[in-house]
Amino acid sequence: MWSLLYALGQTGLAVAADAGGMAMVLGRTLQRLGPPRGDSRELVRALKRYGEESLPIVALTAAFTGMIMVVQGATYVQQYGVYNLVGRYTGFTTFREVGPMLIGLMFSGRVGAHHTSELATMRMTEELDALRVLAIDVYETLILPRILAMVVGMAALVVFGDLIAIGAGAVCARLMLQVEYAQFFQALLEHLGPMDFLIGVQKGLAYGLVIGVVSTHYGLNAKGGSAGVGRAVNAQVVASAVALFWVDYLMTSVVR
Template sequence: MGALILDPLAALGRGAFAACRTAGAVALFALEALSHLFRPPFHWRMFARAFVEIAWFSLPVVALTAVFTGMVLALQSYTGFARFNAQSAIASVVVISLTRELGPVLAALMVAGRIGASFAAEIGTMRVTDQIDALTTLSTNPMKYLVAPRLLAATIAMPLLVLVADILGVMGGWLIGIVKLNFVSAAYLKSTFDFLQTEDVVSGLVKAAVFGFIVALMGTWCGYNSRGGAQGVGGATTTAVVASSILILAFDYGLTEIFFGQ
């Protein structure tokens, strides 16, 4: 009888301890990687490669996501707001939703799937094929070479991506507004910019930087700690995407609370 009660509690306790250990390990990993940003040498070539990979090659998927999100947002807002004769608020709802929330969150989720998985797979493969050990024997610190440049690149590239996503998302909404909802173009744009405030954009860009850091951190951490050949690398890739997606949503709430909470 005692075992019936104690066994689930013990399992819960073990799970909680494991979660705390992992959180601690990720935090130490991040701190070590960050410390390498301030200690020379810095591998600019690796930074440039990661930056191009994130900022340039993620652009198509992020752009498409943003455009369609803006279009859907305009349509959905119209069907809702028409009930209260509040169609004039559609432009401001689209721009505020995109800059504060949907731009950063959706772009980050797309980048998590693309870049987080790619970092985990590449570094994981390097781990299981001894390439990371080889770096150490070749006078190169793997954290400095593989992790620090990727963290910095993702933290800088994500706000730029989100800025583009914001603009394209607004354009998607504007397109639907004038083509399908019979708005006058100038009036739609005026309404968009009249209600947009600097903090709407800045808060979204700060979120984007944090999300970029999370995506790169989870991708590199999962890859760096992968074990056991192809299966281990596959598991690391999945974990990187799932963990960064959940963390993006959790941190989104936290940051929203900080920026806009009462």
């Protein structure tokens, strides 16, 4: 009984410490924004490495997402004969919820993990301390450009991913349910407005910021050799997933 209470308290303290650390990272990053002080070359590099090079994996994920949405609804569509709604529900679920979320999870697994392990390695090898000795601000040279790149890159990837998911969903609906492409896209355009698409993009922006802040926090606070790098990456992926679902919940219940 007491040990359970003790464990709960320990967990609570750890969660509070991590939340505080992330708030510090966010604050320090925002502080560098006015007036903007960041390395623009690092920004371009990060945009290419985090955004462009994530495109294959995001395209693959998005294609699966679109097809899974159609497959899941197929039973109901056949049961009720609502072939004219396939485009509508596929677009709605993909644009608003599932597309940004799955792309965000992949992004945190690839980009967030990379950022964390790089910062953690720099901390282990005392590169971060060396930078401080040289009076180089690691937030200006590394963190702000990369978090910006994550925000922009994530939103752009959501736009690309949504289009790919819808394309794959249309092909899947044609093959499985014999829904013509014209009917699929007509249902999509008739029932969905630009807001449905933009809410997803807005979520992409928020998820990019969340992943950037979480991965920076765990990278800067890694401890204990090369096993510590692995632990930091692991903790980052877990915390990002919880934070993404939490932000998703907030945005869903606020933007309705």
